[in-house]
Amino acid sequence: MAKRIDVSGLSAYYGTTKAIEDISMSIEPRSVTAFIGPSGCGKSTFLRTLNRMHEVIPGARVEGKVLLDDENLYASNVDPVAVRRSIGMVFQRPNPFPTMSIYDNVVAGLRLAGVKKKSVLDDVVERSLKGANLWKEVHNRLNKPGAGLSGGQQQRLCIARAIAVEPQVLLMDEPCSALDPISTLAIEDLIGELKSQFTIVIVTHNMQQAARVSDRTAFFNLAGVGQPGKLIELDDTQRIFSNPSVQATEDYISGRFG
């Protein structure tokens, strides 16, 4: 269920502005990789290039290669829709579909793929909500609107929705930044459990969070305002936070800037 990602020579643009430049890295399967770095360093942009969500913004484009196992996501005959089914995404702010019930939210992806059988959908709902540690809280109100849940619950609902389609990779774009500490903790625990099945990439603003949840950490930085973001280094989380090999990383970790 989990695949590795190899990125080589990747740059992304918004119109004529270059947002990230020449990034190469490998992301291990069944592990958590965290992206950290100051605001505007392109870590979210980079994350969105990994499932071709970057290009849904008008004028945005990507150069370079992203290999999922051995398939290049940016090859000309690749269908971005299929890519997004294989690589799920959880966003910064919880975004359950406001007009749908909890149940419908979870199965939204499967319904799109044409799954109609009630028994299959029921199974998936239960499995995904259990996987997202939400089943106990909502199993008796599956037909209530998803928007009626608390922020933390909504975010776990979004995770359930993302894992319901059984992706190989799960991308998380600052999934806890809109949540309170207790909800954040619940999500962090969940990430720890999910990594046994999925390759997880998480962008976070919070260095403690990166240290807590991730196996490997990538530090991004930019030379100045208006300059494209670059990958500074990628290493085991322990090493990054104890003994990074680049001075800029150490400065950032120890709070000297950013």
Added chain:
Amino acid sequence: MTSSSPAAPRGRERRPRDSRVGDKIFMNLARGAGILLLVIMAAIAGFLAWRSGMALSNNNGNFLTTFEWTPDAPKPVFGIAVLAFGTIVSALIAMVIAVPVAIGIALFISHYAPRRIAQPFAYLVDLLAAVPSIVYGLWGALFLIPHMDGLTSWLNQYLGWTYLFDQTRTGTPRNLFTVGILLAIMILPIITAVSREVFRQVPRMHEEAALALGATRWEMIRTAVLPFGRPGIISASMLGLGRALGETIAVAVVLSANSVLSLHILDAGGGTFAQNIALKFAEAGNNGRDALMASGLVLFVITLLVNGAARLIIARRKEYSGANA
């Protein structure tokens, strides 16, 4: 600056002070304007009802079921059956054509068109809304009708079996179908404009949620955009319906009026409330005028209901989206 004291004393004060008097006058002026508006609305209903009552008491036919319109005859007979039928059928045809097309155009502007086209095009559609209805009517009569000949006989030939498109009398296509098409073109801009705004308000994060689940663009629109925009589309359509029901002069120019009530929408003839008023008004006598007022009152009530419904839907939508903000 009439008053320079920063904190006016609380409570009612008898001593007239400039600022207070000024405030009171101004506020009552503003409130008076608001009240005058309510009075006008009440007066519209009241005067029409009063005149209608006079006409109805002289009517020897059944106001609801009679086909003829001869209120000035020695023995006045008039009814709104043909008019109500024509008004509703032509408006429905207009809706059936205009609503899907308008949603398409709105989606085109909000989600499909390249940006360079979208903005000027949205602007053009807005300008289309400003074209006076008499010009639409003139265009309909002198340009559209000659071009409808072929389409009409075509529909009759291939879809005649549906009864609806069966043409039983030949003649110029001055029929309810043509009127429906013309009305559709006229209400397109308003429906498009409102739907477009609603579609633009769909939060980006909902669209991205759908895309990230592996939705194609159309599936994204179906899961995220249309459900969110549904109340807006409904109320936009109601606004369009209101206009179609009340349109006068374009219908008067295009439809050849007679008192035939027929579901063969390709047969020339029929009538609508507004058209009937416009055409019969000039030569109407006293009772004739009152009878027209009665039909106008019915039209007024119908449009009131349609618009009221639209407003209620919009109001509900506001609460609903507030809960999810």
Added chain:
Amino acid sequence: MTTMTTVPEDARPQVGPRLTANRLPRWTPPAVAAGSIAVGCGIGAAAGLQSHLQWGLISALLFLVGGYLISAQVEGRRQAKDRFATSVVWVAFILAVVPLVSLTVYTVQQGIGVVNGNFLSHSMKGVIQSGPGGGIYHALLGTLQQVGLATLIAAPLGLLTAVYLVEYGRGRLAKAVTFFVDVMTGVPSIVAGLFILSLWNLALGFSYSGFSGSLALAILMIPVVVRSTEEMLKLVPNELREASYALGVPKWKTILRIVLPTAIGGITTGVMLAVARITGETAPVMMLVFGADYINSNPFDGPQQSLPMYIWQQYSVVNNDFGYARAWGAALVLIAFVMGLNLIARGIARWRSPKGGH
């Protein structure tokens, strides 16, 4: 948690969908469109259909169906549906463009030869209606006077009502006014005409005049002015009002000196759009102004003419080529006037828009 978990990539089951899919090349939609148009025209010409409307409809149908089938064959059902939706949206766009272009082009074509100095500066007095000649001066004058009077009534009333709703409006009365302003927006113009007729002409005994037309136009105009002004006043930041109160300026002066001037750009736009809307109204004018062939420069006494009514009469009463020509000429002038107002209004809106003025 910081230990690295390198899971050996052992026997991974083949999971998930394939990433690659058969894709149609980018030029497919335009190619299908071109093909459909060619075939549509071919069928149209072969079957001897004289109306180009049918040619277009056949082409559009071919485009929709053809695009769907090709895509379904190559790319599968989901992609085909997506492409079908895209095609439908594009067809809707073209369906909207066709009447727009046709209407403007046709009006300009028919009207441009008619409009000249003579046409603009002469009335129909003494002109044989069924013959050539004559002009729209009396109608132009009438329209300007009627619309001007209607604006003089509706603009202050609408403005005051909006001020009431935004600055004072609380409670049931304000709610009722808000609701009925909305309802009033939907009053059919012919009903407004009937109302003024029964009140002004029948109950109060006044006779036909430009002014009674203005009254009906004002009824149509008020709700539009209220709505747009309301929106603009709501955009004025509360800090401005509070700053003024803090200086001890009474509320009414704050509204007159601070709030209204701040929003004046938007308000002007709203009023101009409302003027554009009522300028084209025919039905109430027809009932109340009655129509005249001669110049009557007094809107308070006797029948007048107006542009929309002139078009109507030239079309339906004269009803021959000379009448049509004059109708098109007047229509061109009317459209130009209304569009001009629209463009100026939007220009003002854009010019003052970002901060609502200073």
